[in-house]
Amino acid sequence: MEPFKIKAVETIPVTSREQRQAALQEAGYNVFNLPSHLITVDLLTDSGTSAMSDQQWASLMQGDESYAGSRNYFRLEETVRRITGYRHVIPTHQGRMAENLLFTNLVKPYDHVPNNIHFDTTRANIEHNNGVAVNCVIDEAYDPVEEVPFKGNMDLHKLDRVLLEVGRERIPLVVLTITNNSGGGQPVSLQNASQVSDWCRRHDIPFFYDACRFAENAYFNKVRGNQSEGIAEIARAFFQLADGCTVSAKKDGLVNIGGFVALNDDDLAARLKNMLVMIEGFPTYGGLAGRDLEAMAQGLDEVLDERYLAHRIGQLQEFGQALCKAGIPIVKPVGGHAVYLDAKRFLPHLPQEQFPAQALTCALYLEGGVRGVEIGGLMFAADGEWPELELVRLAVPRRVYTRSHLEYVVEVCAQLYAQRESIRGLRITYEAPVLRHFTARLELV
Ligand code: F0G
Numbered sequence: 001m002e003p004f005k006i007k008a009v010e011t012i013p014v015t016s017r018e019q020r021q022a023a024l025q026e027a028g029y030n031v032f033n034l035p036s037h038l039i040t041v042d043l044l045t046d047s048g049t050s051a052m053s054d055q056q057w058a059s060l061m062q063g064d065e066s067y068a069g070s071r072n073y074f075r076l077e078e079t080v081r082r083i084t085g086y087r088h089v090i091p092t093h094q095g096r097m098a099e100n101l102l103f104t105n106l107v108k109p110y111d112h113v114p115n116n117i118h119f120d121t122t123r124a125n126i127e128h129n130n131g132v133a134v135n136c137v138i139d140e141a142y143d144p145v146e147e148v149p150f151k152g153n154m155d156l157h158k159l160d161r162v163l164l165e166v167g168r169e170r171i172p173l174v175v176l177t178i179t180n181n182s183g184g185g186q187p188v189s190l191q192n193a194s195q196v197s198d199w200c201r202r203h204d205i206p207f208f209y210d211a212c213r214f215a216e217n218a219y220f221n222k223v224r225g226n227q228s229e230g231i232a233e234i235a236r237a238f239f240q241l242a243d244g245c246t247v248s249a250k251k252d253g254l255v256n257i258g259g260f261v262a263l264n265d266d267d268l269a270a271r272l273k274n275m276l277v278m279i280e281g282f283p284t285y286g287g288l289a290g291r292d293l294e295a296m297a298q299g300l301d302e303v304l305d306e307r308y309l310a311h312r313i314g315q316l317q318e319f320g321q322a323l324c325k326a327g328i329p330i331v332k333p334v335g336g337h338a339v340y341l342d343a344k345r346f347l348p349h350l351p352q353e354q355f356p357a358q359a360l361t362c363a364l365y366l367e368g369g370v371r372g373v374e375i376g377g378l379m380f381a382a383d384g385e386w387p388e389l390e391l392v393r394l395a396v397p398r399r400v401y402t403r404s405h406l407e408y409v410v411e412v413c414a415q416l417y418a419q420r421e422s423i424r425g426l427r428i429t430y431e432a433p434v435l436r437h438f439t440a441r442l443e444l445v
Pocket residue numbers: 044045046047094095096097119121122177181182210212248249250259
């Protein structure tokens with residue numbers, strides 16, 4: 001059961017099929033263009049969509065809005081130092097600003113930055129500095145059905161290959177994303193992180209985490225890796241292996257806005273803070289209000305509660321199992337924050353050029369007002385090259401939906417599966433030159 005009870009409620013919209021049909025047409029068959037008051041269950045993202053606790057809401061009233069030296073900053077600093085062990089804590093308004101600061105200061109043109117799989121914003125921030133983002137995840141990560149416990153692990157041979165190709169001077173840092181969002185929210189094992197750490201030490205290359213979902217990753221290590229320590233100790237064991245991390249606190253920070261960079265290197269920290277002042281804010285608020293810093297510190301402590309994580313990860317596993325039981329093809333194993341529908345197997349009658357994952361995303365909305373997100377050709381196809389997988393991500397916000405909401409989503413998926421042959425493909429009528437999936441408009445084929 002949920003390890004919390006509900007103190008404030010928000011009514012969710014119920015719409016008619018006619019309303020949804022009209023909204024979808026108006027939105028150009030792109031769910032990013034839908035207004036949220038027409039969504040019944042919103043599984044677009046787990047980012048910034050968490051429900052805060054009573055303690056977090058209370059902490060908002062303790063905001064110290066001093067321009068410099070806010071006491072909320074010192075609480076955040078103490079919390080992040082305790083969790084990560086890193087000396088310097090630099091707050092930012094969200095994750096991509098943390099990445100921007102770090103990569104702008106470390107990445108030079110033609111530098112290569114390995115990661116298990118780069119999230120869109122880390123890739124974009126590296127490429128913006130004319131660097132090259134390289135994915136080095138184990139091959140199994142690309143197989144949608146193979147059940148591997150730590151499918152987010154880095155392949156050390158792939159790291160060796162990058163080193164051989166470009167040389168140590170062209171690798172300013174190695175990043176490891178925990179959990180690996182773009183690979184399905186799959187965890188990285190402590191053993192693998194330790195090997196990556198050794199590799200970086202051997203070659204004298206800085207090692208950072210993209211640690212948005214560090215607590216979920218620690219929980220997977222507890223249950224799949226049979227670790228006897230508590231979640232905080234496991235998380236700390238991960239952080240000790242690296243030189244720092246960037247974090248979007250909109251995930252495991254359990255807040256609606258916030259992020260930070262934490263690191264040990266004094267010189268680098270000074271450079272990041274200088275840049276922060278120019279583009280984000282003074283180092284003791286970093287683009288946030290004092291109250292946001294307080295809520296973030298509180299959230300970072302709450303997320304390490306093992307009962308919370310057991311429910312969180314358990315809810316996702318249960319959601320995945322129910323979909324499987326209904327015969328619906330999903331990516332396995334289920335990761336930490338989302339279930340991914342396999343649109344190629346769901347809609348085998350649609351060629352990839354007709355965007356099967358986008359067609360399924362729209363069909364889910366039309367059928368039941370459920371919003372997921374396409375991770376397939378609309379997002380990734382470029383220059384005539386199509387991605388291997390056509391997926392619909394159903395990301396579950398933290399502490400927001402209960403079992404019955406997800407049962408409803410399973411029912412909607414099952415109804416759709418029963419009539420899957422009637423689902424039609426889509427073609428693009430408008431696309432922007434970059435990141436087209438956010439604003440593209442489509443029509444039925
Ligand atoms: N790194 C990872 C692994 C992420 O999943 C995200 C965001 C970011 C960095 C960027 O953080 O949004 O605070 O700037 N992921 C969200 C998602 C948007 O829906 O997966 P941000």
